[in-house]
Amino acid sequence: MLRTWLEERFEIEKFTNFLKKHLEKPQPPNAKGIGYTFGGVAIAFLLLQIFTGIILLFHYKPTVSEAFDSLQKIMLEVPFGWLFRQFHSWGATFIVVLVLLHFLKVFWTSGYKKPREVNWLIGFALLLIILAFGFTGYLLPWNQTAFWGTVVATEVPSSIPFVGEFIANFLRGGEMVNDSTLSRFFVIHIILLPLALLLLIPIHIFLMRYFGISQGKKIGESEIPESELLAKGGEKFYPNHFLKESIFFYLGLALLFTLAVYFPIELGEKANPFETPLGIKPEWYFLPIFQFLKYFPESVGLFILGLVTFVIFLLPLLDKNPEKQNSKRKLILTLGIIFVFCVILLGILGYCSESTFTIFGRSYHFDILGIPYEVSK
Numbered sequence: 001m002l003r004t005w006l007e008e009r010f011e012i013e014k015f016t017n018f019l020k021k022h023l024e025k026p027q028p029p030n031a032k033g034i035g036y037t038f039g040g041v042a043i044a045f046l047l048l049q050i051f052t053g054i055i056l057l058f059h060y061k062p063t064v065s066e067a068f069d070s071l072q073k074i075m076l077e078v079p080f081g082w083l084f085r086q087f088h089s090w091g092a093t094f095i096v097v098l099v100l101l102h103f104l105k106v107f108w109t110s111g112y113k114k115p116r117e118v119n120w121l122i123g124f125a126l127l128l129i130i131l132a133f134g135f136t137g138y139l140l141p142w143n144q145t146a147f148w149g150t151v152v153a154t155e156v157p158s159s160i161p162f163v164g165e166f167i168a169n170f171l172r173g174g175e176m177v178n179d180s181t182l183s184r185f186f187v188i189h190i191i192l193l194p195l196a197l198l199l200l201i202p203i204h205i206f207l208m209r210y211f212g213i214s215q216g217k218k219i220g221e222s223e224i225p226e227s228e229l230l231a232k233g234g235e236k237f238y239p240n241h242f243l244k245e246s247i248f249f250y251l252g253l254a255l256l257f258t259l260a261v262y263f264p265i266e267l268g269e270k271a272n273p274f275e276t277p278l279g280i281k282p283e284w285y286f287l288p289i290f291q292f293l294k295y296f297p298e299s300v301g302l303f304i305l306g307l308v309t310f311v312i313f314l315l316p317l318l319d320k321n322p323e324k325q326n327s328k329r330k331l332i333l334t335l336g337i338i339f340v341f342c343v344i345l346l347g348i349l350g351y352c353s354e355s356t357f358t359i360f361g362r363s364y365h366f367d368i369l370g371i372p373y374e375v376s377k
């Protein structure tokens with residue numbers, strides 16, 4: 001009945017045909033693996049993140065005097081408030097992991113090469129946006145780690161020559177982390193970054209659809225045209241690929257629920273600007289950068305970091321090798337593996353630094369550079 005009612009008023013048929021055509025768009029035969037689901041599953045978790053964020057906003061108050069207490073209320077008094085907060089906190093980690101995996105998959109499968117260069121640039125901007133979500137969201141609970149972590153992090157840019165102080169003060173909204181910083185981070189977190197995502201994700205998806213998924217063909221071999229993909233072993237996006245993405249999303253959801261219940265992220269203590277806690281550390285995904293900066297004078301470290309970021313951003317323009325077969329991309333793949341290894345190593349060193357661990361009955365203290373010293377118990 002509803003359909004007839006709508007059909008008498010709108011060209012429903014045209015719309016459903018358009019939808020069907022796009023949903024059933026075929027994927028190339030090489031895009032059947034789990035690696036090709038990371039982007040789609042990241043979108044699903046982003047939608048969940050927006051949903052839990054909106055629920056939290058019903059009760060969260062972005063002022064220095066109320067932020068911590070409002071979150072405590074969400075955790076203790078609001079029905080299922082604890083679950084929404086845990087989903088949102090753990091969800092951030094899930095999204096970062098998925099986007100990083102997706103980024104590595106695109107690198108590994110030459111997905112950034114001609115004609116898809118622009119989509120790499122947009123994807124990289126999306127990665128920075130996701131990291132900025134994590135950075136700004138970290139301060140919002142206004143607890144000790146959030147406050148002091150942000151004090152340390154916003155101090156970092158001040159060592160950039162000439163403009164450093166300006167950038168640091170602009171980030172904080174003044175010389176110190178206070179109410180102005182919280183308002184700034186709040187607005188960036190709930191308005192500016194979501195707007196940027198809403199603008200860039202559709203462009204990213206449009207470009208992916210426009211060029212189709214990269215088929216990793218040899219030089220001189222042309223990509224299979226869309227009309228022949230199904231006959232040559234490809235599969236429809238819906239239902240085939242969508243089903244795979246849904247399965248991974250639901251498995252991820254089960255894991256998210258398990259982590260929320262058994263490994264809840266504690267709220268800690270309310271921020272106290274007069275008491276510096278020991279061993280302040282950022283979120284795990286900033287640990288490699290945090291550790292890296294310890295080994296160099298700050299301005300040198302920042303220069304290298306900026307350069308590395310820029311090189312990765314411009315990768316499709318710098319890597320001029322047209323080969324998409326991995327056996328003919330040994331140099332870039334080796335560089336990529338060394339880079340990932342260094343990032344993981346720095347992350348581990350950052351995690352261990354300024355902490356004491358007991359390994360096989362012996363206690364070791366890792367100093368600020370991550371070097372272990374045995375200590376007597």
Ligand code: HEM
Binds near residue numbers: 037
């Ligand atoms: C919010 C973050 C992101 C989302 C939601 C997202 C989503 C997607 C989706 C759904 C696809 C198609 C399926 C797939 O290959 O998984 C895709 C393809 C692509 N993405 Fe992303 N992406 C994100 C971040 C990135 C990043 C960080 C990069 C790299 C810097 C990137 C570069 C690309 C490229 C070049 C393609 C085409 C790959 C090919 O044709 O094989 N994306 N993205």
